[in-house]
Amino acid sequence: MSYDLILKNGEIVFPGEGVARGSVAVKGGKIAAILQPGETAEATRVIDCTDRWIMPGAIDPHTHVGFGAKEDDWTTETRTAAMQGVTGLMTFWRSEDLDKTTPEWRDAGEARSVIDFGFHFGVTARRHVEDFPKLAAKYGVTSLKVYLMYKGETGRAKGFTEVDDALLFQALQAAATVKGGVVGVHCENTEVIPVFREPVKASGRMDLGAWDDQSPGFLETENVFRVAYFGEKAGCPVNIVHMSAGESLDLVRKMRRPDRPAINVETCIHYLALTRDSDIGDLGKVNPPLRSQSDADTLWEGVRDGAVQTIGSDHVARKRATKGPDIWQASAGFPGLAQIWPVLVSEGFHKRGIPIETLSAATSRNVAKLYNLSGKGRIAPGYDADFAIVDPDGETTVRHTDYPSHSDYSPYEGTTFRGAVTHTVLRGMLLSENGALAEGVDAAPAGKYLFRAN
Incomplete structure (x- = not known):
């Protein structure tokens, strides 16, 4: 089977459960499979996540x-x-x-x-x-x-x-x-x-x-x-x-x-x-x-x-x-x-x-x-393919000028934190890479309203 996206060879963080090495395959905006180390598959796009955490966004x-x-x-x-x-x-x-x-x-x-x-x-x-x-x-x-x-x-x-x-x-x-x-x-x-x-x-x-x-x-x-x-x-x-x-x-x-x-x-x-x-x-x-x-x-x-x-x-x-x-x-x-x-x-x-x-x-x-957010918050087949990929040994120095926020300051200004987000993925779509918005994200906003059934 061919996938839309594979997050390859990372440390998969299962919230509240543990961490395991492997890859995450995405198709149609959903998590399609968790691949074991060494297991291969084809995908339109592959992101190498070696030595990085693959976490839910x-x-x-x-x-x-x-x-x-x-x-x-x-x-x-x-x-x-x-x-x-x-x-x-x-x-x-x-x-x-x-x-x-x-x-x-x-x-x-x-x-x-x-x-x-x-x-x-x-x-x-x-x-x-x-x-x-x-x-x-x-x-x-x-x-x-x-x-x-x-x-x-x-x-x-x-x-x-x-x-x-x-x-x-x-x-x-x-x-x-x-x-x-x-x-x-x-x-x-x-x-x-x-x-x-x-x-x-x-x-x-x-x-x-x-x-x-x-x-x-x-x-x-x-x-x-x-x-x-x-x-x-x-x-x-x-x-x-x-x-x-x-x-x-x-x-x-x-x-x-x-x-x-x-x-x-x-x-x-x-x-x-x-x-x-x-x-x-x-x-x-x-x-x-x-x-x-x-x-x-x-x-x-x-x-x-x-x-x-x-x-x-x-x-x-x-x-x-x-x-x-x-x-x-x-x-x-x-x-x-x-x-x-x-x-x-x-x-x-x-x-x-x-x-x-x-x-x-x-x-x-x-x-x-x-908050009853169906399909969110886990890494498992059938859940939305929302991810934060993090280099635990990277560094993030806070500069408000790095972001498009309306706010022109940060209470953390100048602080260097250990750990760096390298990629953000929403429903299988790459939103950002290495601190910059991905191509096309700004021109075609894809955010959806979360209607919570009661």
């Missing part, structure tokens, strides 16, 4: 497409992702009228994106909760996000007047009626933050650590308890998104039981690779804040033993000009899509000895399982 579960340059983000950010082994992303879609606006945003993505993408619906009003079962069936979106940081004064400042604990519980009740439904929650007790913020700000502090001190980790942990407890009572799985505090993970470990709905945990690469002491100033402002090295170490251990299921970037493609003039006025969030593999390979595999199959699971198999 990363599916970033946490991005904010449109927060930089609106619909143009579909162009710039997905190409940035494609250059570094990311073949899919999930992004938050928030609108007053989700039914009216979702088709237009989905169509913009399909017209511009070079990688596959799906949505989480942002919940800021009662109508979003009431409409969710209908919208889930219509648009194939089985996940919601509730922003507890938009309660009270903070929410009113952004025009959100209905975010409270009742909205959270109703969202959990609604998602419990949807097959595969899961509620992600931004956990930060915004009502207590002023108790810390006002004296820290009054002291004149402008350092990055001040942002952590004004919203300490236990304010996340308190919200984590509420979300997990409400999830149990509503019979709905929850996902603690962008977990930042080690204490929060400790609490989740204590609350998990086999007889209750799942408490899933997502962290982000910056909570693993950056801290409040990183020398990046206002560029490091993010919600929740960057924490201590101890928090990062605890989260890494959660990645190692599976207590942390998924890892994303929380990518926001804003300009550097928004990151100032001081820590109090700077915008929150920063880009990170292109650094998922460099951070995990360098900091996780090389520095901490976490098995690559464990890191791969947190960026592919586990994301696909949590």
